[in-house]
Amino acid sequence: MSYGYIKIGSEEKAFIAKVEEISGQNVYSCYQCGKCSAGCAFSYKMDKTVNQFIHLIQLGQKERTLDANTHWICASCFTCTVRCPREIDVAALMEAVREISLRENPEKVRIADLPKESLEKLPNIALVSNFRKKTG
Amino acid sequence: MVQYSYFPGCNLKTNAKGFEKSALAVSKQLDAELVEMPNWNCCGTVHTLASDNLMKRIAPTRILSRSSKHVEILENSPKEVVTLCSMCNSTLKVVNKDIKNDESKLEPINFQLEVDEEEYQKDMEVKHFLEILRDSVGYEKIEKSVKKPLKGLKVFCYYGCMLLHPDEAKIDDEEMPAVLEDLSESLGAEIIFSPLFKHCCGSYHIVDQEDIVNTQVQKIIQSAKQNGANAVVVACPLCAYNLDAQQKSMEKQGLDKELLPIFYFTQLMAIAMGEASNINHFEEHHINPEKLLKKLKLI
Incomplete structure (x- = not known):
C-alpha cells in the first residue's frame, strides 16, 4: 500500500456506518491478525488481501475499498468467518461492500x-x- | 418406514439427475424415503448476508412453509425438510435460523406469503440427507445393506464450503469432518485424505472468471492424486460441475492426462447397494466414471 494522507471526515464515517449497517458487524473488532488472509483460498488473486481490505474499511476509504478486487474475488466460502478469532462475519463485510457497489452500479x-x-x-x-x- | 419431505432444488432436475435418482432409490432401500414436496421454488442458491435485504429471504421461507404443510400428509415424518444439494442446505438453514430468531424479519415476509395463503410458523428444521444417513439411519444399517462393497475405490471426500460453513449451516465439525468418510467407509471404499478437502472450488466464478475455478480445481485434484485417490466424492452439484467440467477442459488444453471421476455420495451408495446402474445418469458426467467402475468390476 502506498503512503498518503488519510482523511477521516464525515464521508468516511458515513461509509463505515453503511458497511456496519448492511453487514451487522463492528469493523473495529478486527485487530489485523491476518488469519482471514492466511486461510483464504483466493488470496493470490486479490490486489488487497482480506485484512488489508478490512483496514481500508476501518479507515473509511470508500474509493480505495471499492477499487480493490477483493470483494469480487471472494466467493463467500466463509472460511474466514468461521476462523476469525474476533468472531467477525468477514464474508458479510465483503457482501456489504458488494452491496454498496451494486446499489450504485447494479451490473458487475x-x-x-x-x-x-x-x-x-x-x-x-x-x-x-x-x-x-x-x-x- | 419414515418419510421425509424432500426439497430438490433446481439442479437436481437438470444436470444432476443422477444425484436425485440414486438418492431416491437408496432412501427407499433404507426405509427413510425422500418424498418430493409439491410446488417448490428455487431457494436462491446463496443466502444474502445483507441484514437489510428481506426480498432474498422470501423464497427460502416459502419453501419452509410449504414443506411444513407437506409433512402433514407423510408417514411418520418429523418436522424436517431434507435437501441433497449442499447450497440449498446452507441457504435454507441460515434463513431458517435468521427468521426464527428475528420476529421483525419474519413478520414482513409472512405478510408477503399471505398472497399465497401461506404463513411460516417457525416449526421446521432443515436437514441434509447426509445428516439423515448419519443420525437417523445409521452407518450400521447402511453397511448391512451393502451388496457389492466398493473394493478398490480410493475416494477423496471433498466437502466444499457449504456443508461446513457457516456455523448455522454446518453438518459436521468444520475443520475435521468425518461424515463423508464414515459413509464411504461403510460402503467398503478406501479413504484418501487430502488437506484441500474444503478448499473452495471457485463456485459461481465459473460464469465470468473461469481462470479462478481452473486454478482451484487444479490444486484440489492434484493434491488428491498425490495422496493416491482414484475418485472424488462430493455432495454439491456446483462442486461436481466445476471439478468435472474443468478437469475435462484442462485435458483438452493438454494440461492434464489422468482425470479423476467425480461421484455424488448417493451414486456410490446406489452402486454398493445393488441399484440399477442407469439411475446414476453417468452420461451426464464430463469424465465417464464407468471406465473406472468396470476396471474395478463394480458394474
Missing part, C-alpha cells in the same frame, strides 16, 4: 454480454448464484 456482470453457449452449458446453480452476487 452484464448478463447480455455472456456468450450464449456458456449460458446453455452452465448449471443453473452457477448462474443463479453468480447473478445474485454480482447484479443488483
Whole structure:
C-alpha cells in the first residue's frame, strides 16, 4: 500500500456506518491478525488481501475499498468467518461492500454480454448464484 | 418406514439427475424415503448476508412453509425438510435460523406469503440427507445393506464450503469432518485424505472468471492424486460441475492426462447397494466414471 494522507471526515464515517449497517458487524473488532488472509483460498488473486481490505474499511476509504478486487474475488466460502478469532462475519463485510457497489452500479456482470453457449452449458446453480452476487 | 419431505432444488432436475435418482432409490432401500414436496421454488442458491435485504429471504421461507404443510400428509415424518444439494442446505438453514430468531424479519415476509395463503410458523428444521444417513439411519444399517462393497475405490471426500460453513449451516465439525468418510467407509471404499478437502472450488466464478475455478480445481485434484485417490466424492452439484467440467477442459488444453471421476455420495451408495446402474445418469458426467467402475468390476 502506498503512503498518503488519510482523511477521516464525515464521508468516511458515513461509509463505515453503511458497511456496519448492511453487514451487522463492528469493523473495529478486527485487530489485523491476518488469519482471514492466511486461510483464504483466493488470496493470490486479490490486489488487497482480506485484512488489508478490512483496514481500508476501518479507515473509511470508500474509493480505495471499492477499487480493490477483493470483494469480487471472494466467493463467500466463509472460511474466514468461521476462523476469525474476533468472531467477525468477514464474508458479510465483503457482501456489504458488494452491496454498496451494486446499489450504485447494479451490473458487475452484464448478463447480455455472456456468450450464449456458456449460458446453455452452465448449471443453473452457477448462474443463479453468480447473478445474485454480482447484479443488483 | 419414515418419510421425509424432500426439497430438490433446481439442479437436481437438470444436470444432476443422477444425484436425485440414486438418492431416491437408496432412501427407499433404507426405509427413510425422500418424498418430493409439491410446488417448490428455487431457494436462491446463496443466502444474502445483507441484514437489510428481506426480498432474498422470501423464497427460502416459502419453501419452509410449504414443506411444513407437506409433512402433514407423510408417514411418520418429523418436522424436517431434507435437501441433497449442499447450497440449498446452507441457504435454507441460515434463513431458517435468521427468521426464527428475528420476529421483525419474519413478520414482513409472512405478510408477503399471505398472497399465497401461506404463513411460516417457525416449526421446521432443515436437514441434509447426509445428516439423515448419519443420525437417523445409521452407518450400521447402511453397511448391512451393502451388496457389492466398493473394493478398490480410493475416494477423496471433498466437502466444499457449504456443508461446513457457516456455523448455522454446518453438518459436521468444520475443520475435521468425518461424515463423508464414515459413509464411504461403510460402503467398503478406501479413504484418501487430502488437506484441500474444503478448499473452495471457485463456485459461481465459473460464469465470468473461469481462470479462478481452473486454478482451484487444479490444486484440489492434484493434491488428491498425490495422496493416491482414484475418485472424488462430493455432495454439491456446483462442486461436481466445476471439478468435472474443468478437469475435462484442462485435458483438452493438454494440461492434464489422468482425470479423476467425480461421484455424488448417493451414486456410490446406489452402486454398493445393488441399484440399477442407469439411475446414476453417468452420461451426464464430463469424465465417464464407468471406465473406472468396470476396471474395478463394480458394474
